[in-house]
Amino acid sequence: MSGKWKNRPSSVIKAKADIALAELAERGRVDAGAAIDYGEAVRFPMAHTPVEVHGLQGGISIGRVSMPDSLAMLAWLLPEQLRTAVHREIDAVADDGEAVTDDERAQRVATLKDDLLAIERGVEHFFGQAIASGASVTRDENADPRAILGVDSTVEPQTV
Numbered sequence: 001m002s003g004k005w006k007n008r009p010s011s012v013i014k015a016k017a018d019i020a021l022a023e024l025a026e027r028g029r030v031d032a033g034a035a036i037d038y039g040e041a042v043r044f045p046m047a048h049t050p051v052e053v054h055g056l057q058g059g060i061s062i063g064r065v066s067m068p069d070s071l072a073m074l075a076w077l078l079p080e081q082l083r084t085a086v087h088r089e090i091d092a093v094a095d096d097g098e099a100v101t102d103d104e105r106a107q108r109v110a111t112l113k114d115d116l117l118a119i120e121r122g123v124e125h126f127f128g129q130a131i132a133s134g135a136s137v138t139r140d141e142n143a144d145p146r147a148i149l150g151v152d153s154t155v156e157p158q159t160v
Helices: 010-027 033-038 070-077 079-093 102-132 145-149
Strands: 046-054 060-068
Touching (some): 010 070, 102 145
Antiparallel strands (some): 046 060
8 A cells, every 4th residue: 555545534543542541431431439438548540560480490480460550540631632642643643635535445445445356357368368369378367266267256266
């Protein structure tokens, strides 16, 4: 793909970032329910990370480390500041003039695939003429089987 196709609209990325930030903020919410109901301590969100500990003798221990989820708490405490900072970073790298939505990208790829199949069908036509005249040809092993077999199908071959 050319550089033009790799860019997505900043508005789409910002919307996805906003969803991720909202989920992160919800995960960072402090739980005061048990403190109110039972007099327990306020519960802070925890992050749990799986770990492997490799011993000197070749043994492996698998466990989990728990620590306060500071990023989630930050998203909960300062949602607008974090959102603004993330949007600023997106704006810094975005190029909306060259951006293509996923739907536009899919349409362009489909058009290119159709064009490629048409070209391969044309090449196959010339291969057929060459073979009929006694020439030896070597087909592209990656050519679309629909072109080689002359099949008119909209079902794409599976890649192995």
